[in-house]
Amino acid sequence: MFQPLSRQAEMIHSASLVVLAITAGIFIVVSLLLVYVVWKFRRKGPEDDLKEPPQIYGSTHIELAWTVVPIIIVLVLILVTSRTIGEIQNRKMPPNAVEIRLIGHQWWWEVRYEKEGIVTANELHVPVSQRTGEGMRPTQIFLESADVIHSFWVPQLAGKTDLVPNKKNQTWIEPFAKGTFFGNCAEYCGTQHANMLLRVVVEDPEDYEKWVQTMKQPPAAPQTGLAAQGHKAFFENSCINCHTVDGTIAGGVYGPDLSKLMTRQTIGAGVAPLTPETLRAWVRDPQTLKTGCFMPDMKLLDSEVDAITAYLLTLK
Amino acid sequence: MTAAPAQSLEWKLPSARKVAVISLILTESSLFTIFLVAYLFYMGKSLNGPYPSEVLAFPLLATIALLSSSVTIVFSEMALHRGNKAAFHVWWAITIGLGTYFLWFTGMEWKHLIFTENLTLATNVFGTTFYALVGLHASHVIIGLLLLTLVFVLSLLGKVAGDHREHIEMISWYWHFVDAIWIVVVTVVYLISTRY
């Protein structure tokens, strides 16, 4: 969080620097005082035991002083806090803002660009924003949950906002730099809370548009070879009950949408990079990669595993 | 324990029983507050009926009974104070009767709600919070009645002596507390929430 690369993270960063400076100052002053007092008034030898030191019961002036000074410091902190809260929470989104619906599931993220009609998982693509002027294009994220509470947190882009079932939350990000940023689910949500990872890919506006166009095309059904067999096997097994593939009868909503599976960088919400090998291992038995996740071991034959993997590899 | 000259001041401390019962009432109030807040929070948030406005009728007689039992218990105490055992028994019995009537009324009301209106704990958030709040209060009425009956029986057996006056006063404090809670509950449940 000390390398903020978005407007919100920068706002938080500057507020936290003020807080850090104040607390560090207090720490230095008080701990020096403590060390001084402990050293200065230590027992110096047996002769100290003969006579008790002067008995002081208190001093109204001194106590007043160390009541008033903290109050003033707290007032400063309160001002900084309220200002930053207001700036972040009450920020108006411009009409060109990208809008994303992010829905938390046990243990993956459903990503929906409702305006563009794109559905994917565990990966946000957003355009880079300029600080001012025409190129300023923040992204607004609407947060919902399908089951328990999750929390959205990409430290370099934004602080946390929870995804609460039966409650509509929102946050926004406005990245100033390109790159891939990592986030975790930050509210304990069950067995695989640790492997509920999110990445945010920040791209040039042109690349982002290109990505949007690719994502809009439904995948072509393979006609020949192993992939075609896999296509058949995919629809004959129960895969379609939980997964969606655009343009087919597969319309399950329980698991991640697979239409554009191969555009993603990871599998299992970030448990492993998405490669033909990990994909095959996942189709073979997801429980070996991500213990406790809700996709069961389908007990497929080796030939079916190969074929379905080949089919899934065409989904891009 | 002191080297100072002996002190002349008289040493008086608050009664342990009173402090304990006040603490108990404080902690019980805190418990009721949470259930009240839950009820208020879910007011008008039920996704399906029945709704409070459709099924709740103001329990006028029960309320009068419970509130007047707070008066009769005071009469009873005053009788004990005067040493009039017979009057104490009569007023005490009336108090028990009024409390029992209240409990009976609640039972009838619940029977009606459950079997006629099909409102249970699981029907909607109104049912959930209603039964929890009113039930919590009713459970306190039951505890109060048990205490009252215990005292009544012991007193008939001649086991209640003059130095038990404070014990009896404490039970009456608890009973007043149960009544006071009912005023809040009845206002929230039967007056405010019936707008939904």
Add this chain to the structure above:
Amino acid sequence: MTPQTADDNFEIPPPEAIGHERGSLTRIVQELVFTVDHKKLGLMYIASGLLFFVVAGLMASLIRIQLAVPRNNFLEPDVFNRLFTMHGTAMVFFVGMPMLFGFANYLIPLMVGARDMAFPRLNAFGFWVFFFSGLLLFFSYLGAPGLYAAGSAPDVGWFAYSPLTAKAFSRGHSTDYWTLSILLGGIGSIATSINIIVTALCLRCKGMILGRMPLFVWIYLVVAFLIIIAIPPLSACQIMLILDRYFGAHFFDTQAGGSAVLWQHFFWIFGHPEVYILMLPGFAIASEVIPVFSRKPIFGYPVMVAASVLIAFISLGVWAHHMFAVGMTSIGNTFFAISTLLVAVPTGIKIFNWIGTMYGGKLRFELPMLFCLAFLFQFLIAGLTGVMLGVAPFDWQLTDSYFVVAHFHYVLIGGLLFTIFSGIYYWYPKALGKMPNFKLGLLHFLLFMAGFHITFFPQHISGFLGMPRRIYTYDAGRGWDLWNLISSLGVILQAAGILFFVINLIYSYVKGGKAGDDPWDAWTLEWAASSPPPDYNFETLPEVRSRRPLWDLKHPDDPDWKYE
């Protein structure tokens, strides 16, 4: 002894025969089970607290082994989740609470010059309810497999956010064990707290007006009030959870219009005062130890009392600072940020007053004082990280990260546990009549302090670097590896420290030098009783004229009551 009832064959056996001779095992068990003596119950509270502490500490060690390196396969995710849930629940409810009640039980009657607590049997009831609720929690490891063996120990986290606790997401009975043991424990806590209030208010010896009550008793009075106000919300939400899980109620059922956030509000209305319920007893101990080893009275007694009351009062209005990320309005967030930051003022006053007490004194670095000095330093850090967390925007980054983990371990270990150790060493001679061994104690102090900082300081940094709490594993390359490794290594030192502590407790009891009635040359009434005190505490009930009755006794030429 002759039989007392001659009319039937039943003979009441003479007292000696009931439990065999003194010192036998049955006799000891009998004494423990039937006792209503506040001193025995106090020691039993502390002993069972220590027992649960060791168990929950071992759990934490397993957690640190798993997290030492990225993608470690030492523990399964479910096992890990159960461990941190049990660790947190046990440490808060079955280590912190009994420790604080133990000190209260042992010391308050002695300090106010009474023969026992106000309600000795209620006191025993409170202890046994607590003890069995603790056993119930740990029994979940054996008893909870339930439906399709889908559960074992609870794995919902110590604050168990709904709807993760709903039947749909938490099958089996593990969550029920959690709920019931906490509900039960709460009843015990309330019973004991009412007892503390009544004892402090109604059993004071002659002359001990409220303004002369030792600060220790004052702070405990505040804590007890805080408990009876804050525990019922916890009990209420446990009752609601039981209704939800067993009777189909919808308090936290988001499918039926229920609110997941309501649980958080109710839980933290309890949960935040709970932090002060645990921390104030630490202040109470420090407020006794620091003056005695500085050879000066506490600086600004009335202000210390006022600050304690103020902390308790404010703490009832800050709960939602645990929920800044839950999506409250900006006004709500600002309100709770302000109230949270205000707590810093009375807390600061306390730290300054302790420093003021030491200023101009002659500091003796005995074991209790060493732990208290470390406490002052560590609590300063904990307080300042608390201020950072109170600043809501900063909190959006830090909450639910390892920074929070580091913060509250600085509060509860650096603050509370260090004062508990201090208290144990300070009153050890009183309770057992033997002096604790200084060398072993010093080893304990140095090892534990070093281990504590090595373990928890790096967690601030991994939190800053984006590591969320409660994850059972993490990927390499996010900058967390080194900090986690250091953190795990610190556990070894902590464990060694605790080992020396336990050795010291036993060794000093067996071989320690005899302690007189007043080995530290202290000033409060418990040091006027013999060590260990007899069942009735004082032969004649004392009478006091100032806050430091024993000072008056020792310095008849310059008594305190002249100045108060």
